[in-house]
Amino acid sequence: MKFSIxxxxxxxxxxxxxxxxxxxxxxxxxxxxxxxxxxxxDHNSMENVKAIMQLAEQRDLLVIPxxxxxxxxxxxxxxxxxxxxxxLSFQKLIYNGLPDIENQExxxxxxxxxxxxxxxxxxxxxxxxxxxxxxxxxIYDLVKQYxxxxxxxxxxxxAYSILSVLGFIPKNLEFNTLEITNKCNLKQLxxxxxLKKYNIIQNSDAHYLKDINEPLxxxxxxxxxxxxxxxxxxxxxx
Numbered sequence: 629m630k631f632s633i634x635x636x637x638x639x640x641x642x643x644x645x646x647x648x649x650x651x652x653x654x655x656x657x658x659x660x661x662x663x664x665x666x667x668x669x670d671h672n673s674m675e676n677v678k679a680i681m682q683l684a685e686q687r688d689l690l691v692i693p694x695x696x697x698x699x700x701x702x703x704x705x706x707x708x709x710x711x712x713x714x715x716l717s718f719q720k721l722i723y724n725g726l727p728d729i730e731n732q733e734x735x736x737x738x739x740x741x742x743x744x745x746x747x748x749x750x751x752x753x754x755x756x757x758x759x760x761x762x763x764x765x766x767i768y769d770l771v772k773q774y775x776x777x778x779x780x781x782x783x784x785x786x787a788y789s790i791l792s793v794l795g796f797i798p799k800n801l802e803f804n805t806l807e808i809t810n811k812c813n814l815k816q817l818x819x820x821x822x823l824k825k826y827n828i829i830q831n832s833d834a835h836y837l838k839d840i841n842e843p844l845x846x847x848x849x850x851x852x853x854x855x856x857x858x859x860x861x862x863x864x865x866x
Contacts, residue, residue, distance in 0.1 A: 629848070629849065629850065629851065629852075630846040630847070630848050631664035631665050631690075631846060631847055631849060631852055632662065632663045632664045632665070632841070632843035632844075632845065632846055633663065633664065633665045633666070633829065633831070633841070633845055633846065633847055634658065634663055634665075634666050634667075634831050634832050634834070634840055634841035634845070635665070635666065635667040635669070635692060635694070635706070635708070635807075635829055635831050636667065636669050636696070636706060636781065636782075636807065636831035636832060636833045636834075637649075637654060637666060637667065637668045637669065637831075637832065637833075637834045637840060638668070638669070638670055638671070638696075638833070638834065638835045639651065639654060639668050639670055639676045639680070639740075639742070640676075640738065640739075640740040640742065641670040641673055641675055641676045641739055641740055641741060641742075641752065641756070642670045642671045642739070642756060642757075642835070643671075643731060643733075643736040643737035643738065643739050643755070643756060643757060644671075644736075644737060644757065644835055645670070645737070645835045646835055646836045646837070647738065647740065648836070648837055649834075649835065649836070649837065650742050650746040651676060651679040651680045651683050651742050651743075651744060651746060652683060652744075652745075652746050653746070653837055654666075654668060654680060654837070654840070655680060655683045655684050655687055655689060656687070657837045657840050658684075658687075658689055658840060659687040659689060661840060661841065661842055661843060662843045663689065663840075663841060663843060664689070664690060664843075664852055665689075665690040665691075665692065665847070665852065665857060666684075666689060666690070666691055666692070666840075667691065667692040667693070667694040667706075667708060668680050668691070668694070669694040669695050669696040669706055669707075670695055670696065670756070671695070671696050671698065671756040671757055672695065672696070672697055672698060672722050672723065672726060672756045672757075672758075672760065673695060673719060673722075673723065673739075673752055673756055674693060674694070674695045674712075674715050674716060674719045675719075675741045675750075675752065676741060676742055677691070677693050677694070677695075677712060677715065678712060679742055679743055679744045681693070681712060682744050683744055690852050690853070690854065690857075692708050692709075692854060692857055693708065693709045693710075693711070693712045693714075693715040694706060694707060694708040694709065694715070695707055695715070695719065695722070696781060697722055697760060697767055698757070698758070698759040698760060698788070699759065699760065699762060699763060699764040699767055700759060700760060700761055700762055700763050700764075701759075701763065701764055701793050701794070702759050702788060702793060703764055703780070703788065703789065703790050703793050703794070704780075704781040704782065704788045704789065705764065705767060705768075705778050705779065705780055705781055705790075706778070706779040706780075706781045706807060707767070707771050707776055707777075707778055707779075708776055708777050708778075708779065708857075708858075708861065709774060709775065709776040710775050710776070710854050710855070710858055711775065714774040714775050714776065715774070715776070717774060718770065718771065718774040718776065721770065722760055722762075723754065725760035725761045725762050726754045726755070726756070726758050726760055726761075727754075727755075727758050727761075728754065729754065729755050729758060730753055730754065730755060731751075731752065731753065731754065731755040731756065732755070736755065736757065738751065739751050739752040739756055764790075764798075764801065765798075765800070765801065768801050777805070777858060777861045777862060778801075778803070779803070779805045779806065779807050779829065779861065780797070780803060780806055780807065781807050781833075782807055782808065782809045782833060783797075783806050783807065783808060783817070783821070784808050784809055784812040784813065784816075784817050785809060791820055791821070796820075797821065803826065804826060804827055804861060804862055804863060804864055804865070805826060805827040805828070805829060805860070805861045805862075805863075806821070806823075806826045806827075806828055806829075807828075807829050807830070807831055808828060808829075808830050809830070809831075809833065810830060810831075810832060810841070810845075812830070824865060825865050826865060827847075827860060827861065827863055827865065829845070829847065830845040831845070847860050848860075
């Protein structure tokens with residue numbers, strides 16, 4: 629069965645995310661756009677995921693717990709988890725790996741934590757757009773320890789992607805799934821990566837409500853469940 633996805637969305641927790649990216653607004657926009665499965669992947673934090681998951685239950689919308697981590701090499705990687713509690717435990721280590729530099733709201737934007745009524749219940753002190761002190765190899769192993777999966781983010785972008793930083797995809801990191809942007813030049817990308825070896829997800833990386841995916845990108849899975857999505861992530865292409 630094919631299910632429409634957007635597995636890379638930012639909430640107002642990311643300083644670069646619009647303040648209208650609240651839990652209710654994100655869930656309702658995904659519902660209006662007839663998406664089946666989403667993931668809110670804020671920079672180096674998952675503090676808004678719980679509220680979003682609770683709201684999504686009312687809309688028959690599946691939410692995959694996740695975050696977008698910045699490695700020591702300044703590579704963006706999407707980290708998805710089967711269980712929210714595992715993700716939140718992972719989050720603590722990622723937060724500890726950020727430099728002790730406070731966010732400057734007037735320059736970078738606010739880092740807002742919301743409840744299910746979109747009330748602002750807190751802010752994150754550290755600047756979330758910084759890179760962590762952990763290598764991509766370390767984070768890859770750490771994600772596995774918490775029963776998660778790592779997906780290199782927007783590999784076709786000219787900055788903060790595994791290809792722009794390293795120039796290749798390391799074979800010792802056994803990725804089965806890669807993310808590309810909605811504006812990806814597939815012809816050009818195929819010169820750099822044999823895409824047939826990977827499962828491909830195409831997400832919005834939305835920072836504004838209007839940019840959340842239309843129902844144009846799908847994954848083929850047996851049912852709408854987190855377990856089935858992880859089966860897709862881990863599927864080995866022959």
